[in-house]
Amino acid sequence: MPIKTLIIEPGLAERHYWRDIWHYRELFHVLAWRDITVRYKQTVIGLAWAILQPLLTMVVFTVIFGKLAKLPSEGEAPYALMVFAGMLPWQFFATSLSSASQSLIGNANLISKVYFPRLIVPTAAIVVSFVDFLVSFTILLAMMLWYQFLPSWQILTLPLFVLMAALAVLGPGLWITSLNVKYRDFRYVIPFIVSMGLYVSPVGFSSSVIPEQWRLLYSVNPVVGVIDGFRWAILGDEAEFYWSGFVMSWGVIAFFLWLGIRQFRSMEKSFADLI
């Protein structure tokens, strides 16, 4: 077996960064597997929780926005189905954001004792939320059966929008989690973003109710693009695709990704000293 030479020098870790991450992919799987196992071990109702939460919120939103405020749905799609199609990515976004932001602090003992590319930790946290997402997704299938709603070919594009949601959460998640190492009060930002975002994003209503002249500005919120994409994929032709907003959302996502990765990598070296 050839002997591998490793050189440690200030700033050298930077150059092999992405290669290192690939090298540690097994640890990534193991950490994600650990979080998933623990998550469903510690709770009695485990799975039920992932089902109950979006289901109840969906019922409340359908009653308030659909029945009381009488907002229009996307085309002819049932209002409940439209709300749930937005609820899915939103839940994914919110849970990933909170777990990714807490991930470094939660793994403090690992970070101060073992070397591995730290980027693995918040990314693995997002994977855990993805499992919850898959569980909630089964409710959507059940609802489609209930409403006798047949999705079109567009549902095949759904994985693309799931990826978009994951990238949308990765940027802010990385940014907050690295600042959280130094300033523990950044964790208070999360519940605030999550509770406000639920109403700011088009979860309980269709984004077509936003006046045309404001629609592009509204899409600065990257979740808008994700939710619109989900509705387009799930509801098919009932939902129209708003291209300029979609492009705008991608731009914002890319910006946050750049910001998050930059912040994370510049602070990464000092995590072990600070945590």
Add this chain to the structure above:
Amino acid sequence: MSDIAIKVEGLSKVYFVGHNISSAERYTALRDVIARNVRNLTRKTRDMLQGRPIIQGDEIEEFWALKDVSFEIKQGETVGIIGSNGAGKSTLLKILSRITEPTKGRITLQGRVASLLEVGTGFHPELTGRENIFLNGAILGMARAEIQRKFDEIVSFAEIESFLDTPVKRYSSGMYVRLAFAVAAHLEPEILIVDEVLAVGDAQFQKKCLGKMNEVAKAGRTVLFVSHQMTAIMSLCQNTILLADGRVRTIGTTENVVTEYLRSRQTFYDDLTQAPRRAGEGNVRFVGYRVKRTDLSGPAIGASKSGLIVEVDLRSSIGRIEDLLVSIGVSSNIGEFLFSCPSTISPPTTNIISGNDIFTARLEFKSAPLSPGTYRLNFYCELRGTVQDYLTDVGALDIEYACRDEGEDLLSSLRRKGVLVDYHWTI
């Protein structure tokens, strides 16, 4: 290919420590406070924008945890690293294991590195023993296939066969440590970095771990081993590096380096004027103390064989005093009282001290009857029934052993530490 496994050149690491100067100033002017806060705010904002860590405090001071450290370790060598607390041992290990980056310098490592800075890193209490083996293995850098191959060996080494599918939160602490060490012991890197992990578990398991470490070293791997237990260092390592204040003090054969280390710690002085929490009237105060080890000859020193002298400096502020009672007590590291030595008994000492000056009281032990470890000292003095000064848990008294004597070796692994009585058995 050279036969140097680890080559460290000019390694330095700086930490920035913030200080608050406001508490040092005699009085505070609003103008200064505002100016300082503005300066701090701009500095912190700049740091934050540039993504650098932000340091609290008004003045930033550099602290060099390591300064210009260089050494080479050959393939297959087992090298010990010793030094007092704060000498830079942990920082060196952290840099070698890539947990933190050096500020300057360069390290060249030939081969796969595994570091063991703690046993059971990443163990999750909710997961079973089996699951934790895989988790911990992956964290330490083992591939899944490798863990699978060694699984049975790990389980039998840890002696936990019947508890494999129990969550580790239900394990006894002994089982937990055994499992954790078992995983780590089956790592097969070319270079193994170990920190103080042998200081866990019961005596029997410690022996087993030492044996395993010896085996690893014999298999031709390079081992870097940090410990406070001189016995372990002496039985494992041929060569040892002594660190002091972030620099390499000495590199050489273990016997020489350990002797030098113990000699450098032979005398220990500590200032007591700033000691917090003290009781008593205060007419007589302790101002400092010294601990000396007598009879330091040769590498095989057991503190129980060598004597110990504790000297305390006192200051009287009421001039001439008579019949001062001085007492020094020793308690364990967790604060359990062990014994005290009042000056009024064994044999009773009378004294007359004149003047407002500092004077010294000296307590000599023919032999220090303590098992290895860290102890705390208590100081007490009394004048005609009135407490003058009472200080508890100040200063640390480190008792170290270094000898290859089998009896002493067992001693250092004593589970319950305490007082060693001079006894003799006839059975």
